[in-house]
Amino acid sequence: MTDVKTGPNPLFLREEDLRQGIELLFYAYRDFTAEPDAMLGKIGLGRAHHRVIYFVGRYPGATVTELLAILRITKQSLSRVLGELMEQGYVEQRPGTKDRRQRLLTLTDKGQELERQLSDAQRARIARAYRAAGAEAVEGFRTVMLGIMDEIDRAKFPTPRGPGGKR
């Protein structure tokens, strides 16, 4: 108890600090997803559809296998969601040219429009938080979030270059 030893490195981790980290993730994620979820509900879609639309928009021409690796869900789960999105004209697929077994996925115009609307709410939230926090805090955020995620996906986030400015 009274674990208050002041070292030269201010980073000693109390129970309290770690608990706070857990809760920050819970609350931030809860609120981060609330707006898109509400929009999706109105058109009869769910969060799973948002994720697929988001990542197909992010990686146009992605294959089903690539999507599965990102989402970490089963083929059967993805299949239903993807099927609904294609049936409703948000996503299209075409056979791969190099490998004709593959289905390369892209967003239709309708899909891009929905993607934009959904992610705009999230982008605005991130932008607001980033602006209020400042560039240095954003770098810290980035570093910690990368440390929280599994190592395997960190390569998706290349080291940022400042805007030619200081440093």
Add this chain to the structure above:
Amino acid sequence: MTDVKTGPNPLFLREEDLRQGIELLFYAYRDFTAEPDAMLGKIGLGRAHHRVIYFVGRYPGATVTELLAILRITKQSLSRVLGELMEQGYVEQRPGTKDRRQRLLTLTDKGQELERQLSDAQRARIARAYRAAGAEAVEGFRTVMLGIMDEIDRAKFPTPRGPGGKR
């Protein structure tokens, strides 16, 4: 377009930066929840049970209404999960003393033990990320996460006091 006005503040936000923020949240949360989910699966519980156990452990004597405000789910959803946890001896309730309509929730020893096991995986993940990132980055993480969540719950995270050290 080309919204690139470089002010004295180096924080100008490109599409790319915001997109990256969205993805950091997705990947970090995905991996943050994976380990407890796997443990819970083995004993026939799910993430919803973890959340209840976590917050009852965090706020011993919390009422059902308080829990509902934190989790933002319906009473009926909570009721099922809470019922299972009580039936299986993880959570207990006793009537409130000041207001006898209330049910004050606490973890049993068994519940505390499970809470510890589940959250240990998450605490270890946070601790690893914090240590690798350093104190300054952690402060930035905290600031940005607070900015992402709705204002209403920020009061749950009082401004940290350094350990009597620098600053």
Add this chain to the structure above:
DNA sequence: GTTTTTACGTCAGTCATGTTGACTTATTTC
């Protein structure tokens, strides 16, 4: 050139977690 692996799809059944809506009981507040 046959075998094996891979990419994708599908059918069927199940489970966990959330929702809405209606209604009840006990207790506190006005």
Add this chain to the structure above:
DNA sequence: GAAATAAGTCAACATGACTGACGTAAAAAC
């Protein structure tokens, strides 16, 4: 005493995940 609040309950339903089994086409390996 009436109204509001805290909690619980029943019923029906939607979503998003899972396992397991099986099928097809194409590419890769032998």
